[in-house]
Amino acid sequence: MNSPRIAFVGAGNMATSLIGGLLAQGVPASHIRASDPGVEQRSRLNAEHGIELFADNPAAIAEADVVVLAVKPQVMKAVCLDLARHLKGHELVVSIAAGISCASLANWLRAERPTAPAIVRCMPNTPALLRQGVSGLFATPEVSAAQRQLAEQLLGAVGLALWLDEEQQIDAVTALSGSGPAYFFLLIEAMTQAGTQLGLDAQTAARLAQHTALGAARMAAESQVEAGELRRRVTSPNGTTEAAIRCFQAGGFSELVQQAMQAAQQRSAELAAQLGD
Template identity: 45%
Template sequence: MNITFIGGGNMAGALISGLLQKGFDPKAINVVEISAEGRAHLSEKFGVATQEEIGAAAISGDIVVLAVKPQQLFGVAAQLHGLLDGKLVISIAAGVRSADLSRWLGGHTMIVRAMPNTPAMVLAGVTGLCALPEVPENQRSQAETILGAVGMTLWLEREEQMDAITAISGSGPAYVFLFIEALQEAAVGLGLTPDQARALSLETFLGATKLALQSSEDAATLRARVTSKGGTTESAILVMESAGIKRVITQAAQAACLRSRELGDELGKIGAGGS
């Protein structure tokens, strides 16, 4: 595979890093990045070729990864007209639906939409993938290889499921960080130092997650195993349940999913009807 990244920000850097760690040839990667500082950083850190502008020379590979902000994608797509020739286009721009991107690209249909999350920065991400029907199996496999370089991948049958992916795994790290933040504050309030609070909170989350991953039992069963009748954990869980913590988390995820749909509607209006 020869890959061109349009945009050289954090997520593109994470994908490039993951590919190189899996033995991918840096000479097969090109990055179009408008920032001179960004181009210098990418060249120095990864040894990849960089370009300042989109053009035939920059888009000479088999795959184009669109790694720009959603609001920039319409303008980028306009510059790609006539340069794709059946190439696979992978978009990691949040909220932009494949049908709208295809329209912006002049009817190009070899498109895979991807929704990675921020743990991809440490090669521990999870990415939802959805392909237009015209994408052949070999190109689906290529998309999976690229996004799989930074963690787990999950194929979706329907693109509307991408809103749920956004709400759970896309926004999910922020939910986890909020809980860690609260746990650290509670630890300090109970007399531990900030360093102790940080270490205990992070290692507890890491250990509990590893245990859940390696266990065949569901989260409810694992929780019950820790919650002894009349014990300290039960006292804490009762407080959380009385506050409706499960209901709040469900409502939060539903709100994120709804906002994802709204953003898709808003972004889809760009370039439509002469606007």
């Protein structure tokens, strides 16, 4: 990354993860600032990463090329209205808050300027804390090619960054990858419980389930073969895996996953409507 000046408004877990990823990519600590109301959080982040911390949001964004909005959705409007008169107009604004549309952000941040700010809205997921995340990104028309590259590099510091053609696809990303880690945790939990019922001790069952999930995910991510074909390759006719797969299919596994993701997508859209302006 070409060392832009980056300001984080909010210094929670996701912001901290992004800051760590940027520093690992070679962005100088002197080019990163952050603001947070918590004294302990500011002290910890300064001690860990050596960046400059502020209690005041406007002070943090002074001279920034990129402003990352990393506050809770419920306080986003108040934060944006406070920042609006302090923006110079050339900054890229990146929002990692769930449920806040680009239109709402633009309305809150515009102040008296005749043009809308350049906004990238994204939906990262919690594995970003391990720099194994995946994020869906959407850019407004005001975002330049150079700014798109900056946003991609910013989110790419903690994993995979994929561009979306339409903002409403953020709801689908939320349903798939935003909420997705919890689906896998649920499966690992269920497999662990089943393993104990089959006679394994809880620790052994948990480790087997965790590392099976990890290995399968790596195979799927690193292979050029689609997941369905990988499944078929390990499913021998009349074997143990086929017996289990048939049981899953008989219980409507695929249909249940689809229903669950549709529920998540609908809830994401509902929250966006409630939090918007």
